Amino acid sequence: MARGNEFLGSEWAIMCGAMSWVSERNLVSAISDAGGFGVIACGAMTPDLLDTEIAATKALTSKPFGVNLITMHPDLFALIEVCARHNVSHVVLAGGIPPKGSVDAIKQGGAKVICFAPTMALGKKLLRSGADALVIEGMEAGGHVGPVSTSVLAQEILPALASEALIFVAGGIGRGEAIASYLEMGACGVQLGTRFACASESIAHPDFKKAFFRASARDAITSVQVDARLPVIPVRALKNKGTEEFTAKQIEVAKLLDAGAVEMGEAQLQIEHYWAGALRRAVIDGDVENGSIMAGQSVGMVKSEEPVADIIAALLTECEAAFTQRTMA
């Protein structure tokens, strides 16, 4: 983990992945203060809102933290400028291939760039284009996911790239033993989201947290695409009335398309907009029936509200015990 610690400037290369609405000043500063690495989720924030959030986080912690920007944000370059103005040390680019000039713009502002690598070929390309580190995230994770599991991505990518590149593993990590095994395979650190979402310092609504504590791994399902004409990016979330209605909505819109009652563009927009605001409804308003309770499969290992420092301490103890056992064996 030493390479990861040095790269992030944190005590431990345990990143708390950005979670929209959850990863704000309180959770981010708590993670960094506890020796991990917090990351602000910019999501759909305007540059002004991001400016306020970074300033507020800096007021709560003197430790380094990062900012996660979504590549398709219409004001991406203005957001990059805000990060540079605040001397943010690390920017994570999520949600697709970084647009032309974005990696260079971040580096010119003095920050390190971390990108998501969905495949080995793309990982190599991102490193060639200037990414300083990669995150490989499997489909066990909460939120938007790809089709491949963490264990397969790790086996494909770590042995090939980890000696020359900094790679963080994410998706499905709930305990320190798993961290030990990815470190052993060459990862320089890890990223967790689900395990931290309900920490005492998280501002998530009590009902959102209760839904996590009650859930088991098999409740965290991915959204299903019903019609080839209406693309759906899979999102892993706890099943509820909202996830069922989303399937019904797709069928309804597909029927309207068949009948020629809507244009293709309008139909696709209706699908895309269905979930807009749904995560906020669950996290902030506590509407766990209709909102989107994004959660990874490790949700079954989240049983109660714990301070961030205790979660990190438990992960490190489990990780160390795994290494000790291996040394003794």
Ligand SMILES: Cc1cc2nc3c(=O)[nH]c(=O)nc-3n(C[C@H](O)[C@H](O)[C@H](O)COP(=O)(O)O)c2cc1C
């Ligand atoms: C509630 C929730 C919201 C998330 N929102 C985002 C986001 O806005 N941007 C992003 O890049 N990843 C997002 N993620 C993914 C996390 O940053 C992280 O990579 C993921 O949770 C790691 O896998 P795990 O959930 O199995 O620990 C979200 C995850 C959760 C659980």
